[in-house]
Amino acid sequence: MTDRIKRDFYARDKEEQAEFLKMTWCNTCMKEDLGMTNPQEYEIQGKIFIDGKCKKCNDVVTTEMAFDDEE
Numbered sequence: 268m269t270d271r272i273k274r275d276f277y278a279r280d281k282e283e284q285a286e287f288l289k290m291t292w293c294n295t296c297m298k299e300d301l302g303m304t305n306p307q308e309y310e311i312q313g314k315i316f317i318d319g320k321c322k323k324c325n326d327v328v329t330t331e332m333a334f335d336d337e338e
């Protein structure tokens with residue numbers, strides 16, 4: 268079971284948003300940085316992901332956010 272916690276992507280500052288929308292990897296196009304639209308941010312087991320749609324092919328692209336988080 269995975270708990271998916273919804274987060275607010277638009278709560279980030281504008282520059283950060285722009286960066287995440289640009290820095291993508293699309294498995295369908297096999298290309299990076301094509302960009303995404305319709306971002307949805309969520310958290311699973313302490314990891315944060317952003318789902319969006321590839322600007323080129325409209326498939327789902329997922330970005331995992333990396334943190335240097337030491338607990």
Ligand SMILES: [Zn+2]
Nearest residue numbers: 293296321324
């Ligand atoms: Zn694509």
